[in-house]
Amino acid sequence: MEWTLEVVSIPVTDVDRAKNFYVNQCGFRADLDTSPFVGARLVQITPPGSRCSIVLESGLPDSPGRPRMTPGSLQGLQVCVTDIEAARKELVDRGVVVGPVQHVGPSGWEDGKGDDAWNSFVFFQDLDGNGWVVQEAPKPLTDR
Template sequence: MDWTLEVLVVPVSDLDRAKAFYQDQCGFRAETDAAFFEGVGRFVQLTPPGSRCSIVLESGMPESPGQPRMAPGSLRGLQLCVTDIEAARAALVGRGVEVTPVLHVGASGWAEGRGEDSWNSFLFFQDPDGNGWAVQEAPAPLTER
């Protein structure tokens, strides 16, 4: 049996503002924008280009059993992978997203510029609520090389 990661819930304070950020500035594809039930809650599902995993922004949904609701802006460690970090940075900057320079990690911490290893080039940004994202350059799959 396969277990696939398909959806991540991103806690936001304003669905319309967050939808505009992810769709217009990050280039995510809007899949769904719907109410749960008449007059009760709403969810917005968006998918990064080329990904099978989507994010969901929601408001008004009852808390899941055993799953306390996260505060808007409290999510960290979300990571996207791209095959060209410079092109990804240029696309985000071109759409008005505030991103860090390309960085790499070394023995004394983070430093500006690309890393020597194929996995060691990153940039970071936050959504309007402060949820933190990393973008990592990852080598293209063998089928694409």
């Protein structure tokens, strides 16, 4: 049996503002914008090329195993790209505040790309302070 991660909830203060940020600034695709009942709303958005989406919501009750998160409290969401400089440039060109390309070295985080595959990152936050990591990951051998 496969267990696939398909949707991650992102806590936000304003669904419309967050949808605009993720679609128009990050370039994610809006897949769904619905109201399952009066006073509730779900917006599902997917990063380009990803099978896993994020959901922005308002008006839904807490459920067992999923208490309400505070907007800005989700940190470390990670997406992977094959060209970290191009990804950073695209985000900056779209108006996202993005840190410099960094890698992990013996002294901690250092500016610039790492020498090893998988060791180049940029970091940004959404408008509520939820933190994202973009990591350069080489293409799988089957795609080279």
